[in-house]
Amino acid sequence: MENENSTGIVERQQFTFAHDAPMQLDSGETLGPITLAYETYGRLDAARANAILICHALSGDAHAAGLTPDGKIGWWDDCIGPGKAFDTDKYFVVCSNVIGGCQGSTGPSSINPQTGKPYALGFPVITIADIVRAQRHLIDHLGIEKLLAVVGGSMGGMQALQWTVSYPDRVRAALPLATTARHSPMLIAFSEVGRQAIYADPNWRKGEYYDNGARPNTGLALARMIGHITYLSEASMHHKFGRRLEAREHFGYDFGTDFAVESYLHYKGNRFTERFDANSYLYITKAMDYFDLANGNGSLAHAFEKCASLMYLVVSFTSDWLYPPYHSKEMVSALTAIGADVTYCNLQSTWGHDAFLLEVETMTRLISDFLDRVVAQHGIGSR
Amino acid sequence: MENENSTGIVERQQFTFAHDAPMQLDSGETLGPITLAYETYGRLDAARANAILICHALSGDAHAAGLTPDGKIGWWDDCIGPGKAFDTDKYFVVCSNVIGGCQGSTGPSSINPQTGKPYALGFPVITIADIVRAQRHLIDHLGIEKLLAVVGGSMGGMQALQWTVSYPDRVRAALPLATTARHSPMLIAFSEVGRQAIYADPNWRKGEYYDNGARPNTGLALARMIGHITYLSEASMHHKFGRRLEAREHFGYDFGTDFAVESYLHYKGNRFTERFDANSYLYITKAMDYFDLANGNGSLAHAFEKCASLMYLVVSFTSDWLYPPYHSKEMVSALTAIGADVTYCNLQSTWGHDAFLLEVETMTRLISDFLDRVVAQHGIGSR
Numbered sequence: 001m002e003n004e005n006s007t008g009i010v011e012r013q014q015f016t017f018a019h020d021a022p023m024q025l026d027s028g029e030t031l032g033p034i035t036l037a038y039e040t041y042g043r044l045d046a047a048r049a050n051a052i053l054i055c056h057a058l059s060g061d062a063h064a065a066g067l068t069p070d071g072k073i074g075w076w077d078d079c080i081g082p083g084k085a086f087d088t089d090k091y092f093v094v095c096s097n098v099i100g101g102c103q104g105s106t107g108p109s110s111i112n113p114q115t116g117k118p119y120a121l122g123f124p125v126i127t128i129a130d131i132v133r134a135q136r137h138l139i140d141h142l143g144i145e146k147l148l149a150v151v152g153g154s155m156g157g158m159q160a161l162q163w164t165v166s167y168p169d170r171v172r173a174a175l176p177l178a179t180t181a182r183h184s185p186m187l188i189a190f191s192e193v194g195r196q197a198i199y200a201d202p203n204w205r206k207g208e209y210y211d212n213g214a215r216p217n218t219g220l221a222l223a224r225m226i227g228h229i230t231y232l233s234e235a236s237m238h239h240k241f242g243r244r245l246e247a248r249e250h251f252g253y254d255f256g257t258d259f260a261v262e263s264y265l266h267y268k269g270n271r272f273t274e275r276f277d278a279n280s281y282l283y284i285t286k287a288m289d290y291f292d293l294a295n296g297n298g299s300l301a302h303a304f305e306k307c308a309s310l311m312y313l314v315v316s317f318t319s320d321w322l323y324p325p326y327h328s329k330e331m332v333s334a335l336t337a338i339g340a341d342v343t344y345c346n347l348q349s350t351w352g353h354d355a356f357l358l359e360v361e362t363m364t365r366l367i368s369d370f371l372d373r374v375v376a377q378h379g380i381g382s383r
Numbered sequence: 384m385e386n387e388n389s390t391g392i393v394e395r396q397q398f399t400f401a402h403d404a405p406m407q408l409d410s411g412e413t414l415g416p417i418t419l420a421y422e423t424y425g426r427l428d429a430a431r432a433n434a435i436l437i438c439h440a441l442s443g444d445a446h447a448a449g450l451t452p453d454g455k456i457g458w459w460d461d462c463i464g465p466g467k468a469f470d471t472d473k474y475f476v477v478c479s480n481v482i483g484g485c486q487g488s489t490g491p492s493s494i495n496p497q498t499g500k501p502y503a504l505g506f507p508v509i510t511i512a513d514i515v516r517a518q519r520h521l522i523d524h525l526g527i528e529k530l531l532a533v534v535g536g537s538m539g540g541m542q543a544l545q546w547t548v549s550y551p552d553r554v555r556a557a558l559p560l561a562t563t564a565r566h567s568p569m570l571i572a573f574s575e576v577g578r579q580a581i582y583a584d585p586n587w588r589k590g591e592y593y594d595n596g597a598r599p600n601t602g603l604a605l606a607r608m609i610g611h612i613t614y615l616s617e618a619s620m621h622h623k624f625g626r627r628l629e630a631r632e633h634f635g636y637d638f639g640t641d642f643a644v645e646s647y648l649h650y651k652g653n654r655f656t657e658r659f660d661a662n663s664y665l666y667i668t669k670a671m672d673y674f675d676l677a678n679g680n681g682s683l684a685h686a687f688e689k690c691a692s693l694m695y696l697v698v699s700f701t702s703d704w705l706y707p708p709y710h711s712k713e714m715v716s717a718l719t720a721i722g723a724d725v726t727y728c729n730l731q732s733t734w735g736h737d738a739f740l741l742e743v744e745t746m747t748r749l750i751s752d753f754l755d756r757v758v759a760q761h762g763i764g765s766r
Contacts (some may be wrong), residue, residue, distance in 0.1 A: 027636035031504060056410060126635040185620040185644040189612045192645045193605065195638065200601045202585055218583045222576065229572045234707060237568040243675060251673055253410035253508040255578070255665060259672065261568040262575045280640060289642065290634055292626060321704055 007041040007066035007081045007088055010074075012104055014038070017137045025133075026290075033113070036138050037062045037104025037117050038096035041080055042088030044144070051144045051378045052086055052371075053135065054095040055152030057158035058227070058284055059276060061103035064095035078360045085354060085367040090375075091148065096138055098131045098159075100284050102277035105134075109277045120279060121207035128291045130157070132162045136170065139197035146170055148374060151367075153177040153356035154323065155284070158291050158350065163333070164307045165293055173311040173374040175367065178320055178356040180327035181300050182292040190230055191285040194223035198278045207279050219383070220278040221269030233319040233352030237261060281356070300334035311341040311377065313365070313370040317355035318348050341377075343370060390424040390449035390464045390471055393457075397421070400520045404626035408516075416496070419521050420445045420487025421479035424463055424464040425471030427439045427527070432763045434527045435469055436518065437478040437541035438535030441610070441667055442659060444486035447478035466741075469751040473758075474531065479521055481514045483667050488517075492593060492660045495589035503662060504590035511538070511674045515545045519553065529553055531757060533752075534750075536560040536739035537706065538667070540673045544714070547690045548676055556694040556757040558750065560738040561703055563676035563710035564683050564717070570705065573613055574668040577606035581661045590662050603661040604652030611651050616735030620644060622744055683717035692726040694760065696753040698746070699719075700738035701731050724760075726753060 015036050017023075039062045044051060054064050054076065065080035065088075067073055079085040086093050097105035100123070108123040110247070139147060150171050152162040157179025164174045180187070198204055201219030208213030209215050233241070241261040245251075248258060256261050293303040312335055316328035325346045332344045347362055349355040356363070398419050400406075403655050405415030422445045427434060433488040437443050437459065448463035448471075450456055460670040462468040478586040480488035483506070491506040498505070522530060540562025547557045563570070581587055584602030592598050608729050615623070624644040628634075631641060640646050673722070695718055699711035708729045730745055732738040 012565075027634075037461070121638070125638075182626065184617060185624040185626065185642070186612065186615075186617045188626070188642050189608075189620065189644050189648060192642075192648060193608050193612065196608065197580065197583075198603050199638075200580075200583065200605060222579050222583060225572075225576050225579065229569065229576065232569075234567060234704070236570045237572065241568040243568065243571070243679060245563065255504070255508075255582075255669070259568070259571050259575075260571050265572060267573060286638070296626060321617070341496070 003082050005083060006077070009069055010039050010041065010063070010066040012037050012039055012062060014104060015138055015141050017141070023133060023137075025124055025130045026127040028322040031099070031106070031124055034099060034134055034137070035104070036099070036134060038094060039063060039065070041093040042063050042073065042091050042123070044092040044142070047218050047380065048351070049146065049148060050090065051092045051094060051139075051142070051147050052149045052349060053147050053148065053163070054080065054086070054093060055135075055156035056095065056098065057152070057154035057156050059224075059272065059287065060156070062092060062095050062097040062100065063103075065093070065210070076357065079363065079367070085364040086151070087368065091371070094142065095337060096135055098284065099134045100126045100131070100280060100287060107277065108207065108279035108283055120208040120210060123279070123283060126283060126287050128158045128162050128287050129166055131287060132159050132166055135159070136167060140171065146172060148380070149173040149175060149371065151175040151177070152179070152276045154179055154353065155288050158288065161293055164310050165303055168306040168310060170379055171227055173313070173370070175313045175315070176331070177315045178317055178323050178353055180323050181303070181331045183289050184327070188289045189346065190226060191289050194226050194285060195282050197222035197226065198282060199346060201278075204278060209278070215273070216278045219272035220273050220276065220281060223281055224272040225265040225269040227357045228265055231353045233321065233350060235320045235350040236352050236354070239350065242266070243252065300330060301337040304334055304338050304340065307335070308339045311374050312343065313367065314342060314344045315347045315356070315366065317351065317353070317359070318346060319350050320353045320355060322353040388464055388466060389460070392452055393422050393424065393446070393449040395420050395422055395445060395451065397487060398521055400524065400626060406506055406516060406520075408513045409510040410508055414482070414489070414507055417482060417489045417517055418487070418493070419479045419482070419517060421477060421521060422446055422448070423475050424476040425446050427475040427525070430763065431527055432529065432531060432761075433473065434475045434477060434522075434525070434530050434531040434548070436522065436530050436533045437463065437469070437476060438533065438539035439478065439481065440535070440537035441541050441671065442607075442655065443487075443539070444484065444670055445478050445480040448476070448488075459740065462536050462746065462750070468747040469534070469754075470751060473494070474754070477521070477525065477570070479518055480665065482517045483509050483514070483663060483670060485512075487661040490660065491590065491662035501593040503593060506662070506666060509666060509670050511541045511545050511670050512549055514670060515542050515549055518542070519550060522553065530553060531763070532556040532558060532754060534558040534560070535562070537736065538671050541671065544676055547693050548686055551689040551693060554693065555761055556696070556753070558696045558698070558753070559714070560698045561700055561736055563706050564676060564686070566672050571672045573609060574672050577609050577668060578665050580609065581665060584661075587661060592661075598656070598685050599661045600656035603656050603659065603664060607655040608648040608652040608666055611648055613705045614736045616704065618702060618733040619735050619737070622733065623647070641756055667742070675749045683713060684720040687721050687723065690718070691722045694757050695726065696749065697725060697727045698727045698749065700734070700736070700742065701729060702733050703736045703738060705736040731744055
């Protein structure tokens with residue numbers, strides 16, 4: 001299965017920390033021990049200066065590139081690999097599953113060592129800053145003093161921004177893509193209806209479903225269907241589905257599936273339940289809703305005040321109505337005000353929010369040029 | 384409670400037809416007898432030439448203006464009354480609840496005379512053309528040969544368009560507002576997740592909940608919450624809620640209600656269950672999804688071919704992402720192509736889809752001028 005453009009078969013690794021001293025969270029609670037699942041692609045150079053941290057979005061995981069031993073391709077494989085935007089011939093790329101997640105990192109489905117049972121809703125509510133705090137332990141563990149760049153789209157972009165604010169001395173550049181510096185009321189609203197769909201599933205049982213045979217898959221699938229609508233655009237839906245019927249020549253005049261777009265949503269919703277935990281969906285959406293770099297008081301420029309020496313590549317997409325371009329523009333204004341080195345591109349795309357996963361060609365040029373500039377600026381020799 | 388700008392207290396009326404010969408539906412099924420609940424405001428002139436039919440949107444009903452005997456104000460009272468956009472000193476205004484509805488017209492919660500029990504899912508699947516077909520019987524009953532105008536926003540606009548296509552000889556003008564000539568895949572997608580929320584409620588019981596104590600209110604509330612997000616805009620949500628907390632000074636770090644926008648959605652969702660029937664929600668959204676004036680083949684201009692002598696006022700709103708302005712522009716192109724008299728306004732508004740209920744001042748000018756022109760064109764004397 002390997003070819004020259006692939007990172008090949010990758011094995012998931014795990015790192016556990018905070019055994020003795022649990023990690024302090026924004027809520028005042030603590031969490032420990034904490035395991036992070038992660039993958040790496042490419043090689044760390046001798047100066048340990050070529051590391052790029054990839055942060056995943058709501059439904060992502062540590063498997064960003066290459067193939068799992070059982071053949072599953074990484075969620076951003078188009079952008080990570082030899083000669084790609086994040087060129088693994090040049091860079092050492094790390095991606096870890098967030099805390100609160102369900103793909104190998106500690107989350108609500110993990111065993112609570114205090115009780116010997118899954119945390120369920122006993123898991124503390126976390127924030128984007130907590131997610132980043134845990135990632136910093138992994139970066140320490142990998143012996144990386146300073147990341148060349150932190151990157152992510154959507155919730156991944158929030159983490160990238162948070163990294164620069166929480167640890168400005170540990171990162172040279174950030175690439176927040178299709179994201180925002182504060183979760184908007186519309187984003188909160190969509191999060192909340194997704195959560196309500198899960199709460200409404202009788203199998204959710206206030207989160208205590210792990211010992212039960214039945215899982216709240218109906219609610220989780222519904223939450224995912226709602227999400228999928230928001231990741232597309234009106235134009236991309238016309239392009240993908242239009243009013244095409246699915247497996248019917250005429251309207252059924254019943255409540256079966258008439259339209260291709262309905263069939264797509266059902267499929268995506270159901271598939272999601274095979275790999276995702278409903279409680280993780282609750283925790284991660286809550287972390288996103290809480291995200292506001294300015295902490296509700298004070299300006300964004302104030303939030304970025306220690307980031308003046310950093311470099312940023314901010315990218316938004318014209319048809320992304322979930323994270324509209326003006327959110328990126330606000331961020332760019334604040335970064336410009338504090339004197340950071342900011343490049344901003346509002347890319348023309350009809351793909352909606354999903355564009356950050358799909359506009360590979362344009363992004364490859366943009367990102368590789370930007371990373372070259374970061375390397376040049378800091379006099380880092382590529383291997 | 385009466386004042387000079389109000390139509391005062393109005394009583395709901397009912398009209399029943401199709402006792403002997405049931406009405407033929409698009410599906411091939413039949414329905415009868417059929418009751419329509421309706422209200423009227425103003426007086427029909429001697430020539431019976433000043434009648435305007437108002438068509439309601441998904442969650443609306445026949446109570447468009449004035450006050451019910453128990454003090455409930457009509458959903459479009461800002462636009463219907465003496466001196467308002469639809470001036471009841473000049474016009475005789477009629478509004479009826481759609482078939483499939485639950486506010487006095489025959490729908491799934493009505494008693495099926497064949498069984499003596501509520502229809503539930505035994506009610507036939509209806510279309511916008513069926514809704515209009517039933518309305519025509521009411522207009523016949525009221526002795527109105529030709530409507531001065533048919534008007535509606537959102538699903539009401541679909542009915543207005545359908546009227547002109549189904550009965551071009553029975554109407555002089557149409558005012559489709561914030562609507563489309565064919566339901567888009569994004570609209571279908573939002574309809575379907577709303578329906579899925581209802582199906583997922585264990586109290587729905589495949590629609591057989593009328594004899595049961597418990598109704599599928601959780602599912603219906605969730606469907607309504609999803610709908611409410613789509614009726615607003617990103618900008619109006621910022622304006623109304625921002626990231627304001629509700630009844631909390633700090634984040635709760637739990638799964639309670641943190642944000643004002645969440646509280647708003649919960650409230651709107653719960654209130655809706657007090658007045659709406661979940662099965663009606665299914666039938667009406669399905670009718671909307673099926674709506675395509677061009678019937679999936681043939682052009683819009685072809686659909687409008689018998690409408691050349693009609694007058695249209697088409698209105699869209701810049702921030703309406705659910706029924707984006709280009710849908711109206713397509714309709715206007717088709718109407719222009721067939722030589723109809725079309726006025727089109729894309730109104731600047733931040734209120735999203737809800738704008739057709741809120742931009743009263745601008746719309747009042749537009750609508751009353753347009754109606755004056757329709758009257759003048761047809762030499763109809765106002766009383």
